[in-house]
Amino acid sequence: EPEVTQTPSHQVTQMGQEVILRCVPISNHLYFYWYRQILGQKVEFLVSFYNNEISEKSEIFDDQFSVERPDGSNFTLKIRSTKLEDSAMYFCASSPQRGLNTDTQYFGPGTRLTVL
């Protein structure tokens, strides 16, 4: 069964460093998302991406964040200058298409980001 994959599973970085989290969505999916989950808290939406542009973003997704689909398979989240409060589990998700009866987001296993 196809699944969303994410690398690395765990990333440790120093405050102020740039990190890139990578995701490979399910191959025939058209919509891509990033969410984050601070330890012990709920999952929060960051951004959605369709047709090579951001279609929706939350207030969390400020200028420090960017997303890219550099090729036909990868989808990346870049944090330009990490802060301690960026420490969280970051989930990538993808969904096949919009529509009342078909839209479901499938999540990857997550990347745990630790900022020291």
Add this chain to the structure above:
Amino acid sequence: AQKVTQAQTEISVVEKEDVTLDCVYETRDTTYYLFWYKQPPSGELVFLIRRNSFDEQNEISGRYSWNFQKSTSSFNFTITASQVVDSAVYFCALSEANTGFQKLVFGTGTRLLVSP
């Protein structure tokens, strides 16, 4: 405003007991989806079910059943004859047509502990 409330923070049961996880949602939209996701100790988010706002039929899948009631804005999840493998955090989530179904709003989750 969209909001999902899972009032039960943690539930402990003994194997073979039935357990119901509550979810109450708020939305001004008439067209929306409701979801349940499971997060086992390994951390990934596993899709369980999607329901659209026009379909109030209850659903049963094996030991799992879902009760959607628009009159009380609730989408409750029942596990029958619980097993140790059901131990996880369960999240209820909502997406709305007015955001193009592009973001999931999650509840805070209910941690279910099933002991042998």
